[in-house]
Amino acid sequence: MTAAGLPSREARPRAMRGGAAWVLGCAALLAALLAALAIGQFPIQPAALPGILLGTAEGPAAMVFWNIRLPRALGAMLVGASLAASGAAFQGMFRNPLASPDLLGVTAGASLGAVLGIFLGLPVAAVQAMAFAGGIAAVAGVAAIAAAVRGQGDPVLVLVLAGIALGALMGAAISLLKILADPYNQLPAITFWLLGTLSGATRGDLLAAAPPALIGLALLILLRWRLNLLTLGEDEARALGVNTGLLRVTAVAGATLATAAVTALAGAVGWIGLVVPHVARLLGGPDLRRLIPLSLLLGAAFLLAVDTLARSAGRVEVPLGILTAVLGTPLFLWLLARARRGGGG
Amino acid sequence: MTPLLEARDLAIGHGRRMVASAISLALAPGRVLCLLGPNGGGKTTLLRTLLGLIPPLAGEVRVAGVPIRRLKRRAVALRLAYVPQAAPGGFAYAAREVVAMGRAARLPLLAAPGARDRAAAEEALARLGIAHLADRPVTELSGGERQLVLIARALAQEAACLVLDEPTASLDFGNQALVLRQLRALAARDGLGVLMTTHHPDHAFLVADEAALLHGGALAGPAAPEALVTAARLRATYGVDTVIGTVETPQGPRRVCAPVVAVSWG
Numbered sequence: 087m088t089a090a091g092l093p094s095r096e097a098r099p100r101a102m103r104g105g106a107a108w109v110l111g112c113a114a115l116l117a118a119l120l121a122a123l124a125i126g127q128f129p130i131q132p133a134a135l136p137g138i139l140l141g142t143a144e145g146p147a148a149m150v151f152w153n154i155r156l157p158r159a160l161g162a163m164l165v166g167a168s169l170a171a172s173g174a175a176f177q178g179m180f181r182n183p184l185a186s187p188d189l190l191g192v193t194a195g196a197s198l199g200a201v202l203g204i205f206l207g208l209p210v211a212a213v214q215a216m217a218f219a220g221g222i223a224a225v226a227g228v229a230a231i232a233a234a235v236r237g238q239g240d241p242v243l244v245l246v247l248a249g250i251a252l253g254a255l256m257g258a259a260i261s262l263l264k265i266l267a268d269p270y271n272q273l274p275a276i277t278f279w280l281l282g283t284l285s286g287a288t289r290g291d292l293l294a295a296a297p298p299a300l301i302g303l304a305l306l307i308l309l310r311w312r313l314n315l316l317t318l319g320e321d322e323a324r325a326l327g328v329n330t331g332l333l334r335v336t337a338v339a340g341a342t343l344a345t346a347a348v349t350a351l352a353g354a355v356g357w358i359g360l361v362v363p364h365v366a367r368l369l370g371g372p373d374l375r376r377l378i379p380l381s382l383l384l385g386a387a388f389l390l391a392v393d394t395l396a397r398s399a400g401r402v403e404v405p406l407g408i409l410t411a412v413l414g415t416p417l418f419l420w421l422l423a424r425a426r427r428g429g430g431g
Numbered sequence: 432m433t434p435l436l437e438a439r440d441l442a443i444g445h446g447r448r449m450v451a452s453a454i455s456l457a458l459a460p461g462r463v464l465c466l467l468g469p470n471g472g473g474k475t476t477l478l479r480t481l482l483g484l485i486p487p488l489a490g491e492v493r494v495a496g497v498p499i500r501r502l503k504r505r506a507v508a509l510r511l512a513y514v515p516q517a518a519p520g521g522f523a524y525a526a527r528e529v530v531a532m533g534r535a536a537r538l539p540l541l542a543a544p545g546a547r548d549r550a551a552a553e554e555a556l557a558r559l560g561i562a563h564l565a566d567r568p569v570t571e572l573s574g575g576e577r578q579l580v581l582i583a584r585a586l587a588q589e590a591a592c593l594v595l596d597e598p599t600a601s602l603d604f605g606n607q608a609l610v611l612r613q614l615r616a617l618a619a620r621d622g623l624g625v626l627m628t629t630h631h632p633d634h635a636f637l638v639a640d641e642a643a644l645l646h647g648g649a650l651a652g653p654a655a656p657e658a659l660v661t662a663a664r665l666r667a668t669y670g671v672d673t674v675i676g677t678v679e680t681p682q683g684p685r686r687v688c689a690p691v692v693a694v695s696w697g
Contacts, residue, residue: 308541309540309541310543311543312538314522314528314532315532317521318521318532321479321482321484321513321515322515325482325508325511325512325513325515326508326513326532326535327504327506327507327508327509327535327537327588328536329503336540371568372522372523372524373522373524373525373528
């Protein structure tokens with residue numbers, strides 16, 4: 087009797103079964119949202135939230151809620167969701183667990199745009215526009231270089247190498263601008279921007295960033311089943327009838343749109359796009375149909391919690407990039423150790 | 432009748448480097464064609480050319496009578512299904528999900544498999560007798576089970592022709608027989624055309640209607656396995672002496688190929 091003819095063994099996927107990961111993600115997001123809305127320089131009692139939401143409550147609490155608290159919470163969720171979902175898509179489609187949304191230079195391009203804007207003393211809206219345009223232009227440049235030099239080679243490898251090369255070049259330009267910048271006014275602003283913060287984000291900024299970010303996220307959500315096919319490798323995907331070039335361009339466009347938009351809003355928030363997808367994978371498995379939405383959910387919850395801490399923990403705001411690493415690393419290592427010991431969920 | 436897959440005076444290779452030339456073959460419905468040849472002889476290059484994954488250096492590949500270069504990937508996949516080697520590693524997708532990936536050519540860019548695609552995947556698993564593996568991550572399956580899952584994926588693709596890259600490589604004795612039996616059944620029962628590469632000349636005797644041998648930049652055959660797989664040709668190709676005899680099986684007499692290993696016993 088062969089192995090395939092044996093009676094069915096109990097299916098025991100390593101990841102959580104069915105809804106458990108979703109319940110956990112939704113609960114985490116809800117808890118983070120309640121905390122984010124309540125906590126701040128002007129505390130809002132959770133009991134007052136229904137009245138404010140229904141519009142029956144007036145006064146400073148409602149003002150703070152609608153003008154400051156809610157836009158900032160939504161902004162944090164948008165940033166976390168976009169970076170984590172883009173990272174999950176990149177890690178799958180490039181078959182590389184070290185891939186993050188900035189693999190093809192979107193973050194470096196956005197940073198260069200923003201740093202240049204700060205250096206030139208432009209207003210905030212212009213800095214954000216330059217960051218968004220810089221991110222899109224960088225990835226378009228990388229794609230154009232890859233298309234030009236591709237020939238017979240592996241298209242993915244050429245794309246990634248072009249991204250790394252152009253990213254290094256833009257990093258050098260950023261360093262140069264930092265040296266040339268006014269060390270008392272511009273340099274702190276640049277440094278803060280490069281670590282990411284939502285401290286200056288207004289409702290208007292959020293309304294500007296939301297449409298491209300949501301369009302990008304929608305693309306990734308819709309493509310998530312087909313992106314699984316790219317994890318099989320180029321030959322296999324094409325033999326299954328996939329136009330891999332078109333699929334890759336569409337997915338990169340979605341991830342770039344989302345990442346550039348939220349980077350323009352919050353600066354270069356590191357770490358989330360790399361690590362949240364790994365956490366989601368430990369909880370829900372590698373299938374991108376689950377992994378992308380779950381990463382989106384966990385990324386939103388995590389950055390919302392981190393941002394709440396960033397604006398309430400100390401007398402000065404801590405940049406997001408510092409807190410994401412400080413809080414996320416132990417959490418991630420704990421999950422990793424649990425999975426390796428065979429617990430996993 | 433139009434062959435499912437046809438190569439006309441094909442030259443294969445990468446860039447300017449030619450691996451083999453003057454290759455002609457045709458595969459009809461219900462037939463199994465075994466492609467033999469030593470490692471590095473160009474079997475994989477030939478398969479990739481036949482699948483349209485790399486262009487031929489000369490000549491033409493036709494799928495159901497249509498030149499493959501005129502077909503989009505989607506159209507090729509509807510006619511021609513590829514079964515890669517079941518290498519270990521990869522992502523821990525459930526077997527059911529791997530098989531559903533065979534539906535990609537039938538779905539638009541932004542869609543996921545629907546009820547009909549799910550049903551086709553389940554049916555493909557059932558046809559190969561592996562419905563009980565549907566929920567298992569493929570990374571936890573044995574090599575033979577993984578190979579059957581990949582064949583099921585090709586069946587879910589509903590193409591008339593299967594192209595398999597060494598479907599029995601790295602399988603144990605029992606799983607080799609299992610996979611070969613299923614391939615024979617798919618040709619005999621369902622009328623699929625099957626092209627497979629293999630390292631074992633015996634497999635040609637076991638399942639093939641025709642065999643071909645790729646060696647030294649040329650293709651010998653396709654021809655009846657008994658005519659193609661001879662001791663002289665195996666010696667010329669692999670440098671190994673063999674004895675080809677006939678054994679009685681419940682299905683009647685069958686050729687077998689036994690290598691002769693000269694050992695001096697001191």
